Amino acid sequence: MNPLPLKNIRRALVVAPHPDDETIGAFGLMRHLVRHGTNVRITVVTNGAASHNSKTWPAARLIARRRHETRHALARIGIPQTAITFLDFPDSGLQDMSPTGFRRLKQKLAQGQEPDLVVRPSILDFHADHRIVARACQDTWPRRVHQLTYLVWPDASQPDNPPRYRLPLKDSRLMKAAAIATYRSQTGLIEDDPEGFCMDRTLIQSLAGPNEYFGIR
């Protein structure tokens, strides 16, 4: 497998379908880029309100909490709040989006200075929101903007598609596990929805390395 092509990246944009995907998919890469002087921006597409159906955490409270968690996780690697944009599309609702909604998503993604590198979800992800954000990213930037993809939830029905690039996390590994655990709403904070999403210790450890993998699809 090849090392990541990261020469001459001045501006990178990491696109997350949900608040936490940027950390799960690309924490080590973001840390590497920040340390090498790259301007790293994050765009979080959906509001994250679909992770739980809780009386004590109604949508507005959950959305605010997840924003706070994203800011907190990214502050650990020196990414300021001002570099994070929340687009507030409906969580788990992207597949029901109209063509107008899809165009609006692409317009929002394209806002700001053109990046040299876009890090985005994979078209091969099991989660429909991830696949739709992947398609929007494919359509948004011209070919001169390099795109790398991360796969959060592999789709077992898809043919095996080995990633092209590997980034060893090394000393970022423990930091990555801690950053994922920062997302307390996704790691057990919400107790009145047994069906709600929850990452346990074992899952966090497996999401946190020892490598991050990136593809081009």
Ligand SMILES: [Zn+2]
């Ligand atoms: Zn996601």
